[in-house]
Amino acid sequence: MYYFIILATIFIASRADLMYENISIVASIPQYHFITIIYTFVCSFFFAYKMYIIYKKFHQPHKFCLLLIIIAALSMPIGSLFTYGTSLLNSNIHIYTSIISCIIFLFLLFVYMYYLSIDYVDVYLKCYRQFYLCINILAIIVVVIGRINGIIEIFYVIIVSLTLEYCDKHI
Numbered sequence: 001m002y003y004f005i006i007l008a009t010i011f012i013a014s015r016a017d018l019m020y021e022n023i024s025i026v027a028s029i030p031q032y033h034f035i036t037i038i039y040t041f042v043c044s045f046f047f048a049y050k051m052y053i054i055y056k057k058f059h060q061p062h063k064f065c066l067l068l069i070i071i072a073a074l075s076m077p078i079g080s081l082f083t084y085g086t087s088l089l090n091s092n093i094h095i096y097t098s099i100i101s102c103i104i105f106l107f108l109l110f111v112y113m114y115y116l117s118i119d120y121v122d123v124y125l126k127c128y129r130q131f132y133l134c135i136n137i138l139a140i141i142v143v144v145i146g147r148i149n150g151i152i153e154i155f156y157v158i159i160v161s162l163t164l165e166y167c168d169k170h171i
Contacts, residue, residue, distance in 0.1 A: 001046060002161040008039055009157040013150035022148050024084040024094065033083075040080035043157070044101065048073030050164045051108055057171045058115040065111060068104050076101035102156060106135070109163050116167070123170045127163065134159045 012035065015026045027036035048069050055061050055069065079097035082090040113131060116124035138155055145152065 002165040005043055005046065006154075006158055006161050009043075009154050012036055012039055013154050016150060018150035018154075019145075020149060022150055023153055024098070027080065028083055028085065037077075037080045041077045044073050044076035047105055047160060047164065050168055051105070051112075054112060054164070054167050054171060057119075058112075059119050061115065065108060068108055072101045072104035072108070075104075105160055106156075109160065112163075112167060116171075120171055123167070126170070127166050131159070131163055 009023075012026055012032065013023055015029065015032055016022070023036060023040075026032050051069050051072075052066070055065050075097040079094045079101065082094040082097070084091050084094045109131070113124065113128055117128070134155075138152065138159060141152055141155065142148070
């Protein structure tokens with residue numbers, strides 16, 4: 001499923017110019033609107049479900065992680081239902097809910113890295129360098145480009161998917 005989500009992201013994001021547009025623009029194209037909404041719901045709930053499964057495996061997880069998983073799982077699909085550009089309110093709801101869910105998922109991965117370093121040191125030692133390198137590259141790309149585009153969205157989904165897959169297989 002992880003690789004399906006990566007391939008679906010590449011497919012959907014590539015329906016527009018990867019450098020200048022993002023999946024939100026693809027969602028405004030009539031023939032891709034419904035597909036994009038379904039894709040967003042699947043990604044959101046799949047990531048949340050896998051994060052919850054991994055969360056339960058840690059010895060002393062905090063309750064705030066569960067709350068963050070729920071918030072992220074709900075905010076991303078909400079963002080997909082509000083089309084960017086139709087009105088200022090819809091645009092703001094779309095932007096904030098989409099960004100909040102992405103930031104929460106990344107934050108949870110940082111928290112999981114911390115838990116891994118305590119409970120599963122061998123797994124942590126094998127994946128932390130790649131994870132932090134990818135996060136740094138993502139941050140640099142966002143700063144350099146100055147906007148969210150298809151390339152950043154694809155890279156984000158790859159980071160989240162492959163990190164979750166690795167944790168899912170090795171914990």
